[in-house]
Amino acid sequence: MAGIVNYISESYNELRNHVTWTTWPEAQRLTIIVAVFSIIFSLAIWGVDTVFSSIIEQYFEWIKS
Template identity: 30%
Template sequence: MAKLTRFFNDAVEEMQHKVTWPTYSELQKSSMLVLVGSIVFAIIVGAMDFVYDSTLNWFYNQF
């Protein structure tokens, strides 16, 4: 039990004193970058899916 308590105490101490937390403005910029990247990725994957689906539908309707 002592090892578990020490582990949690060390984890809390490391989070408070050794971790460099971003400022609020850095956090906002990073969040916007992730949001824009996710939207761009979703559009690309959606376009690929549309093209693939259209191609397969055209191919199957030929028979």
């Protein structure tokens, strides 16, 4: 049990004294960048999925005929 307490104590000390945290404005800016790129990437995947779905649907219609 002492090992776990020591680990938690050292982890807290590391986070408190040795980690460089970003400033609040930079964190906001980076969050917006990630959100924008996530939206763009999801729209690109949706577009490719829609195109491939149409192609596959046309292929199966062609085979049925």
